[in-house]
Amino acid sequence: MFENIKMVLFxxxxxxWDFDKNHEIALKNTYDKYIKKDINFDELHLYYNKINHKLWEKYRKEQITQVELRTQRFKIVFEHFDIKLEDKIKEIDAFYLNSLSQQKExxxxxxxxxxxxxxxxxIGILTNGFESTQHKKMKSSGLDKHFNFIITSDKANALKPNKKIFEYTASKAGHDIKDIVYIGDDFENDILGALNANMKAIWFDLxxxxxKDNIISVQNLIEIKNIL
Ligand SMILES: [Mg+2]
Structure with a gap:
């Protein structure tokens, strides 16, 4: 199926890194410290996820900056629930991100x-994410011990699905882009992004x-053993 593969990127x-589980713990920690008296956790969790997802879409499309992403997500959530914490938004987002990066699932x-x-x-990592947060997540979870090649969008100065980040990664790795396989859960950003840059791809259908037609996919990471 794949020939002459030199490198596998995740x-x-x-x-x-189990973002859903780790995010829920970090958001709960943030909720317990700052937001508890205002609303119940499930409401916050649901709405925050919706807003965060929308803002990440905009960030990926370079319609907003990283700073705007980080200041707007809690701001929009607080406005929606009429929570009076505008003056603490930076502190709260920093607390959340710090808590998030300490989780290990x-x-x-x-x-x-x-x-x-x-x-x-x-093997290596290619991730859209903030440089320091992604490195801390790797360390907290013990994944760092298995990888010495890590490219973040911060470092590459481009975000998936932009072709540039895949090309930058291949050049840093010193391999022809077609000899690299990328494994990711996001169909558009990871899989279509990689294929568009001529990198091979396996969709982790989490x-x-x-x-999907003409796309190699697995629903469990272990199934990759049948492909590579
Ligand atoms: Mg992902």
Missing amino acids: DLDHTL TINGSFEIIDYLNNNYE YKEGK
Whole structure:
């Protein structure tokens, strides 16, 4: 299926590092410290996720900056629930991100598939994320011990699905882009992004959306052993 592969790259959030679980813990910590008296947690969780998702879309499309993403997400949530914490937004976002980066839950099969691939290929991480947060997440979860090649969008100065970040990564790795396989959960940003840059791709269909034409996919990381 794949020939002459030299390197396998992973996305981090939702692919190896269990963003959903870790985010819920960090948001709960933030809620307990700052927001508890105003609303219940489930309401906050649901609405925050919706807003954060929308803002990340805008950030990826370069319609807003990283600073705007980080100041607007809690601001919009607080305005929606009429919570009077405008003056603490920076502190709250920093507390949340710090708590998030300390969480250690990984996706089932992460370490097993890393060990397996590491025997036959160079491995690395390519992630859209803030440089310091992504490195801390790797350390907290123990993933850092398995990777010495990590590219963040901050470092590459481009965000997935932009072709530039895949090209930058291949040039840093010193491999022809077509000899690299990218594994990620986000269909548009990871898979279409990689394929558009001529990198190979395996879609990790985390939420079990089902097969898509001409796309190689797995619903469990361990299934990658049948492909690579
Ligand atoms: Mg992801």
